[in-house]
Amino acid sequence: MGNGTSMEETMNTNISEAEELEKIEIQLLLQALYEWYGFDYRDYAYNSMKRRIWHRVHSEKLTTITSLLDKVLRDPQCLQRLLADFSINVTEMFRDPLFFLEFREKVVPMLRTYPSIRIWHAGCSTGEEVYSMAMLLQEEGLYDKTKIYATDINANVLKSAKNGIFPLEYMKKYTSNYLQAGGNRAFSDYYSVVHNGVKFHPYLTKNIVFAQHNLVVDRSFNEFHVILCRNVLIYFNKSLQKKVHELFYESLGMFGILGLGDKETIHYTDVTSRYEEISVKQKLYKKVK
Template sequence: MHERETIEVELLLQAIHQLTGYDFRDYSRPSIMRRIHHRMKMNQMDSVSILQNEVFTNEEMLHQLLQDFSINVTEMFRNPLFFKYMREEILPIFKELSEIRIWHAGCSTGEEAFSMAILLKEAGLLEKSKIYATDMNEEVLKIAKEGKIPLSKMKNYTKNYQLSGGKQSFSQYYTTDEEYAYLQEDLVKSISFMQHNLVTDQSFNEFHMILCRNVLIYFNIGLQNKVQKIFFDSLSAGGILGLGHRETLQFTDVCKFYETKSIEHQIYKKKEIRYDE
């Protein structure tokens, strides 16, 4: 990235922050640049400055760019062996709890949160569990709250479910019409979908498990540290943290306060120690 374009990008991100309150200034630059260049190409713009001017004068352009910056790649039982480990090694730990609180941060359209609800149901834990699924993007949250998934995706999701150790008929968890699969009402009702921005918002509860998978790879090191502190403060002693397979607690300020449960699946357990000790 040339020096001029670097300055233009900084000014664009500053403008977006002041106009909307959304702060992308500490997002990974290669990731942000891919999205900026995509929007420039789609609208035949020659420079970031032209895009910035459009952002100031065209509300629809600002909306489109915010959607470009929002990461919405997800699927049910994504990385099935992660969920298999959860099923076999982690959920049994929670059986003695009277209440189980789980936070899915960066939930997109909710598929991974729905996957966890199915795991909890099969473990006999759903009725005493509450899943909080959050995302900065209001539009994907509206989709998630409907509990419906394009039918074309269900074949792949069924395969993922089976690879995750699922022994039931996956089709028992939904009904269908010609276009969509509609998840069972008890699965949908077990999840509270809420807007929350990891960059600007703080902890809002204490959780026994936090899952934030394939979100932190889009943040720079400083922002990753900030978010990991929020997660640490939000986890109960002995709580579980699950990250994406390309993410790690290594090199973060809170790393020493966790023990590794699975390096393969990036699953960690918070030690029973305070952050300031």
């Protein structure tokens, strides 16, 4: 046998070099978005961003990430398409119904003791979970003294959330979620059927403020009794998760409640000792320090 490099080693070297080049291209694209447009996605989870970037490369009928970078810097419409790819909009009404049931049973009694209630829904997407919370609070007699701040980085999804119109075919699933979450009325009482879907009644949004807020760069804007940020942190890397946890901690009043998604936790973060668990399974925490 000779001392030459085997074909397998050569292939591995080529793959390694291609991955390294790909990583550099992605870093350049994200840095350009930040420096030229002010959108900071540099600390989002790498593999998730890679998939979304390649989806946009292929959708634009391009072959390289560098060619996408060139187009994004010169074509505002391409930029908007890429930003839409980056926006995480997977949601539904009363998503994870047991979370809302636990909230109803364990958090609502605490909220009853406040003269007024401020809730921040961070990363609210198209608003389904915000409407869900409004319904829950309405049924518990708390909505009239509550202000809900529903924020997202994406202006387009906020516009959809304000409209309150959702596909009719989703209502069967949403009704099931609502009942599992402890709902005690006819779910259909909350909406009317319109020509392009169903529209939820305007009284549900009378105490909701929809606004743009970027968890990456924006600061706290109030002190809250409840902060809900569910299934958003999973798309951030560790350093950005740490930064956002600090933001939430600063934004919560003493004994305020933090609600996270089922794959998220405050464990292994710098704020772990500052909370006590209200519900281990449903990821509800109370600020105690």
